[in-house]
Amino acid sequence: MSNKKVGKQTIMLENAPAIIGVASIVGPKEGQGPLKDYFDLIINDMYFQEKSWEKAERKMMKEAVEMAIKNSKLPYDAVEYFIAGDLLNQIISAGYTARDIGIPFLGIYGACSTMSEGLALGAMIVDGGFAENVVVATSSHFCTAERQFRFPLELGNQRPPTAQTTVTGAGAAVISLKNDNPRITFITIGKVIDMGQKNPNDMGSAMAPAAVDTIFRHFEDTKRSPDYYDLIVTGDLASIGKDIAEDLLKEKGLDISNKYSDCGLMIFSPNQDVHAGGSGCGCAATVFCGYIYKEMKKGRFNKVLLVATGALMSTTSTQQGESIPCIAHAVAIENL
Template structure:
């Protein structure tokens, strides 16, 4: 069988897995940002009618997934597999959503890289002929992430300026073997990279080396031209991590500065919303892609995009054991016909 691999790390999809719909749900703060008109649902409160933030997050991702299926004119019973995950212990929000949706479920954990990780798996399964429709998505919630990874909100701890604001949001896409929409042309699976950073309030610097490794590997494998893209967008490196990524890639001879941005800078207005270095969380790249970027692709305002979701693979246990922060980034290249 002819290999679909290009170079060392990249896979070229031959059967054009189509992204036929997307949906997004965000919290009130995100709804006040520059992308507010692109979201399907902006919540009036962070609890979404539930009794805990974790259950609210689960309801958000379930709503986004149901909405994506509905927008495609399909039923949940049409979907062959559901792929999802999030930041919370044992991927509670995604698992509880899968309980309600009753679709065969593959739970994944890539921290904030989960959106692109799910899209990589979707595309390869569709391309391989293993499914006709695959639904995937992820979520994060400011309050659930702060409670698990940092400090209880009640303490009112001050954040250093390198910190980012975890996005309260969920995004989902429905991928299909046939249909209308942009398709996945390439995927590049990331390696786990750890440069020794142990500051959980400096995620941009921790994750940037993983983004650099994956982006450089894609271009080394494919010999593609960075300026052929309408947008190369990382997941949630924020202001500091974006600058590190751009500068260090340029040192390696790869200049992406004309087309490069970060989802953590797109979803909030940094000057007006007091989010320090920008947005973060699984919901950051998930909502920016499924709302803003997908809309631009469908309108043919974008014809070629690389999404590189970035994830910090720390946990409360690893932090208590004084471990550094291993990180990963996965890349998906989406094009129009």
């Protein structure tokens, strides 16, 4: 048994890799929300001067990666691996970004949990001595996600109150062996949880049990209590999923309500007509790389548990009436 393994699903990072540079880019709606002052770039055109929404998303990811590397103060060629994924068919935003930036590439898919998955894998690579510097990234775009997973916007379909609004945004973070804060200390890899939910317009209900399973396992494995953290934040359960997660955790004897927030609720204001709240790979990515990271650098937060959640469905599985398998990965990020 590895001496880095703690409990059933958690890894302790002995060298505690640092996050030394981040970047966040968001769309117009996100740029009008309560976190607007934390983002590095707010675009005012959903096309981002490109010919399609898909190309706009790709451009957001590429610019976020380049900006994060610049903010890390590392030379470009010091970054040894690029780990990224997104929601578009065969993670094309990540693939084309990798083509353009020329850094050895590991493509991943965790749906909206991709930021936590990328941070986890990047930190393990650095902690294991396989690289000194790695950049991780993810992105999403409201228009591309709606067109792929639900209905083309041109149809004007009415969305139910349970629906969430995919965040238009990209986030990137550079993970390094450098002696700096904040650091990634523990990772809890989630299991796929499927409670039979089939409604693609109610992601919060589908993903909440996966978040609960991972959060509960993290505390069981580490023997920590919720009071250890200044902030426990899920990726994009939004209003419906967050309430479900809190209730399910209380049934397990774990009350996190005084430390718990959700990126899908943090990024938008209630008056922005986003229905249940935000979602998408860019949701956790931009809230972490924008707001949370910068507040950690200021010392407002010193211990954060980031639990990004993802619905591992596809257009094919939805059309075939399949239920929605979900995943959540937890990453403990601390100022040491």
